[in-house]
Amino acid sequence: MKNTTSFVSLPAITDFSAKKFASLQFAEADEIKKIQTKLFLSHLKFTLNNSPFYKKLYKDIKINLKQIKQLSDIKHLTLTQKSDLFLTKEFLCVDNKEIVDVCLTSATSGSMPTIISLTSNDLSRLAYNEELAFAMAGINDNDTMLICAAIDRCFMAGIAYFLGGVKLKARVLRSGSGSASQHWELIKLADATVIVGVPSLMYKIGQYAIDNNEAPAATHIKKLIAIGEPTKDENLNLLPIASELEKMWSAKIYSTYASSEIATTFCECSARRGGHLRPELNITEILDNDGNPVKDGEKGEVVVTPLGVTGMPLIRFKTGDISYLMNEKCSCGRTTKRIAPILGRKNQMLKYKGTTVFPNAILACLEGDQRFHNGYIEVKKNKDGTDHILLYAALCGEKHDTSWISEILRAKVRVVPEIKIIDKEKADKQVYQFDKKRKRMTFFDLR
Numbered sequence: 001m002k003n004t005t006s007f008v009s010l011p012a013i014t015d016f017s018a019k020k021f022a023s024l025q026f027a028e029a030d031e032i033k034k035i036q037t038k039l040f041l042s043h044l045k046f047t048l049n050n051s052p053f054y055k056k057l058y059k060d061i062k063i064n065l066k067q068i069k070q071l072s073d074i075k076h077l078t079l080t081q082k083s084d085l086f087l088t089k090e091f092l093c094v095d096n097k098e099i100v101d102v103c104l105t106s107a108t109s110g111s112m113p114t115i116i117s118l119t120s121n122d123l124s125r126l127a128y129n130e131e132l133a134f135a136m137a138g139i140n141d142n143d144t145m146l147i148c149a150a151i152d153r154c155f156m157a158g159i160a161y162f163l164g165g166v167k168l169k170a171r172v173l174r175s176g177s178g179s180a181s182q183h184w185e186l187i188k189l190a191d192a193t194v195i196v197g198v199p200s201l202m203y204k205i206g207q208y209a210i211d212n213n214e215a216p217a218a219t220h221i222k223k224l225i226a227i228g229e230p231t232k233d234e235n236l237n238l239l240p241i242a243s244e245l246e247k248m249w250s251a252k253i254y255s256t257y258a259s260s261e262i263a264t265t266f267c268e269c270s271a272r273r274g275g276h277l278r279p280e281l282n283i284t285e286i287l288d289n290d291g292n293p294v295k296d297g298e299k300g301e302v303v304v305t306p307l308g309v310t311g312m313p314l315i316r317f318k319t320g321d322i323s324y325l326m327n328e329k330c331s332c333g334r335t336t337k338r339i340a341p342i343l344g345r346k347n348q349m350l351k352y353k354g355t356t357v358f359p360n361a362i363l364a365c366l367e368g369d370q371r372f373h374n375g376y377i378e379v380k381k382n383k384d385g386t387d388h389i390l391l392y393a394a395l396c397g398e399k400h401d402t403s404w405i406s407e408i409l410r411a412k413v414r415v416v417p418e419i420k421i422i423d424k425e426k427a428d429k430q431v432y433q434f435d436k437k438r439k440r441m442t443f444f445d446l447r
């Protein structure tokens with residue numbers, strides 16, 4: 001049993017009121033830095049005093065933590081890997097009786113889930129995080145939000161969206177993991193104005209309506225909050241699936257980026273030019289392969305230190321996602337940096353004749369094209385160590401000519417994989433064997 005009396009005071013941000021920090025989004029860089037430094041040092045003190053994992057880590061590597069005085073000193077701290085989280089109990093910073101919610105996340109793909117323990121403070125923090133994220137996309141208390149993310153089975157996303165919507169005083173429809181027809185009926189029945197869900201699911205709902213001679217564009221839906229899958233390429237242009245969704249629903253699509261471990265959402269504002277960082281909720285770094293910070297605009301791995309978490313606080317968590325930061329002032333007036341779309345997973349990066357490419361970038365070139373039905377990518381290792389990329393594509397219509405696919409890929413991603421045409425049923429069966437987060441499965445790594 002842990003001795004609760006040894007805990008130091010909680011991190012500084014325990015009052016998660018939107019009013020307190022909302023103005024920070026528009027503050028000058030110096031002001032943001034000042035507040036963030038205070039929150040960072042408080043987070044560090046709390047974590048290092050209470051987390052068995054970090055206590056042991058820093059005892060072993062003998063970093064003089066007294067030297068950590070400002071934000072830039074974060075580079076001296078050790079990175080936390082997804083696989084470290086298997087030692088769940090070692091990360092717990094409070095007594096078990098303080099834990100009110102348990103979330104599950106898969107630590108590495110295909111492995112057993114890891115527990116993330118949340119205090120009531122952490123739930124309030126999640127609610128605040130989503131409240132401001134939704135508000136950033138222009139959602140308010142006049143909206144009715146259809147949440148198509150599971151709120152049960154220990155998922156964090158669904159409960160976070162629900163709590164955020166409630167805190168915003170929107171009207172929330174917990175549609176969860178219902179079928180396309182159930183979501184569609186609810187949209188009509190309750191006059192939903194916003195859908196929160198993965199883009200492929202929004203497409204399925206719309207397509208269901210169209211197949212039943214109804215019109216998604218004629219509903220009250222005005223905003224689509226896209227989770228879990230990209231909607232833009234690295235130059236912030238809408239991917240074909242996203243353009244298709246906007247047309248289908250006559251609505252605007254907004255991207256958000258989040259994960260259970262980082263417990264923060266980066267949502268796009270009205271300008272829709274990347275998700276604004278949340279300085280009061282986390283420190284976001286972009287690191288190269290050697291763990292060094294890159295300049296704004298350069299691509300690297302997203303590493304996040306979530307601030308204000310009390311159940312299982314983390315330091316410099318390696319998300320495995322690749323993106324870059326933008327520092328130019330946003331037209332919405334916010335001064336915070338923005339994060340570009342997630343370009344792919346670090347461990348999914350493919351090497352092709354000196355070029356690096358992500359599987360989702362290849363598929364994104366084709367999705368939305370009338371001739372392309374569905375597809376997925378498989379990668380194997382060649383004898384010389386390079387990657388052999390196979391695109392399995394199901395096409396619409398009778399013609400099975402693939403030259404147009406090669407042309408598009410050569411022009412857009414400079415990669416032409418081996419292409420195998422398969423029938424629609426096989427493609428759908430493979431792609432829609434939803435993983436636990438109900439995302440499509442479009443990449444199979446056999447390296």
Ligand SMILES: [Zn+2]
Binds near residue numbers: 271272276330333334
């Ligand atoms: Zn903005």
